[in-house]
Amino acid sequence: MNIILLGxxxxxxxxxxxxxxxxxxxxxxSTGDMLREARxxxxxxGKVVAAVMDRGGLVTDEIVIGLIREKLEGDKQGGFIFDxxxxxxxxxxxxxxxxxxxxxxxxxVIEMRVDDAALVARIxxxxxCGSCGEVYxxxxxxxPADGHCENCGGTEFKRRADDNEESLKVRLxxxxxxxxxxxxxxxxxxxxxxxxxxxxxxxxxxEIAAILDA
Ligand code: ADP
Ligand code: ZN
Numbered sequence: 001m002n003i004i005l006l007g008x009x010x011x012x013x014x015x016x017x018x019x020x021x022x023x024x025x026x027x028x029x030s031t032g033d034m035l036r037e038a039r040x041x042x043x044x045x046g047k048v049v050a051a052v053m054d055r056g057g058l059v060t061d062e063i064v065i066g067l068i069r070e071k072l073e074g075d076k077q078g079g080f081i082f083d084x085x086x087x088x089x090x091x092x093x094x095x096x097x098x099x100x101x102x103x104x105x106x107x108x109v110i111e112m113r114v115d116d117a118a119l120v121a122r123i124x125x126x127x128x129c130g131s132c133g134e135v136y137x138x139x140x141x142x143x144p145a146d147g148h149c150e151n152c153g154g155t156e157f158k159r160r161a162d163d164n165e166e167s168l169k170v171r172l173x174x175x176x177x178x179x180x181x182x183x184x185x186x187x188x189x190x191x192x193x194x195x196x197x198x199x200x201x202x203x204x205x206x207e208i209a210a211i212l213d214a
Contacts, residue, residue: 001026001079001212002104004086004095006182007112008175009168010119010126011197012204015135016112017083019205024212025078029071031064031085036160038067054161056170058087058178065094072098079107087179092186108211109186112197112204116172123163130156 003026005013017028035053039046049059068085086092099106125138131154136143147155162171186192195207 001107002076002082002099003079003107003212004082004109004186005084005112006109006179006186007197008114008116008119008179009171010123011112011114012122012201013083013112015201016204016208017081018133020081020208023209026081027071027075027077027079028081028083029068029085030083031059031067031087032083034067034071035059035064054167056162056167056174058174061088061090061094065091065098068095069098072102072104076104080104086182087174089181089185092182106191108193109182109191110208110211111183111186111192111194113194114197118198119172120165120168123168124165126163127157127159129154130158 001024005017007013014028014030014032017026017030020026021028035046035049039050039053045063049063052059064085064087068082072080082095086095096106121139122137125140127136127138127143128134129136129149129152132149132152134149134151135141136157143157144150149155149157162168183192193211195204195211197204199207
């Protein structure tokens with residue numbers, strides 16, 4: 001089973017993807033994570049994308065499609081979760097082609113709906129564990145007082161360079177201009193399912209599970 005998690009920055013795609021990896025042995029394909037990895041390992045491509053990412057803009061379709069193409073060659077286990085991809089209609093078309101080439105299906109596109117005010121609060125207070133990637137939030141889920149990650153015990157936490165108000169504005173604008181048309185695109189194909197991204201993490205998890213088990 002292959003699915004797309006669709007929604008604005010901060011909608012909770014990464015959090016839900018991590019759950020699905022654990023509960024269903026699916027493979028999370030986050031283009032954001034891949035790009036961050038490329039930049040921290042200092043590859044040529046990483047250098048090219050760093051500035052674009054920090055500003056909140058979209059990296060070129062060519063680069064992200066290339067990254068996804070590579071990953072589709074790997075082990076698929078319980079199926080792929082596309083997280084943060086596709087973000088443009090061109091990427092959506094490319095994904096359809098790549099899946100067809102591998103005789104793979106796209107089983108659901110799950111839209112996580114949230115409002116902009118909630119996004120700003122979520123993202124502005126966001127940090128992640130440096131060793132396992134667990135996500136924390138200053139207001140809704142603070143880092144434990146003893147300074148240890150609840151998941152792995154790690155003690156280093158990171159904030160993303162693009163989790164600031166200025167970049168967030170650009171990211172939201174990019175989302176509405178270039179990514180939100182995908183909602184109509186997948187709706188028209190009969191593949192769109194929507195969940196309330198403002199519900200508790202557990203409720204969102206349950207809603208997604210119900211869709212996948214239907
Ligand atoms: P978020 O969904 O929280 O904004 P991501 O980690 O998915 O964060 O993406 C971070 C940044 O990486 C984006 O703002 C963009 O610059 C780049 N990026 C990630 N995925 C894509 C994509 N599919 N197409 C273009 N750029 C992307
Ligand atoms: Zn951790």
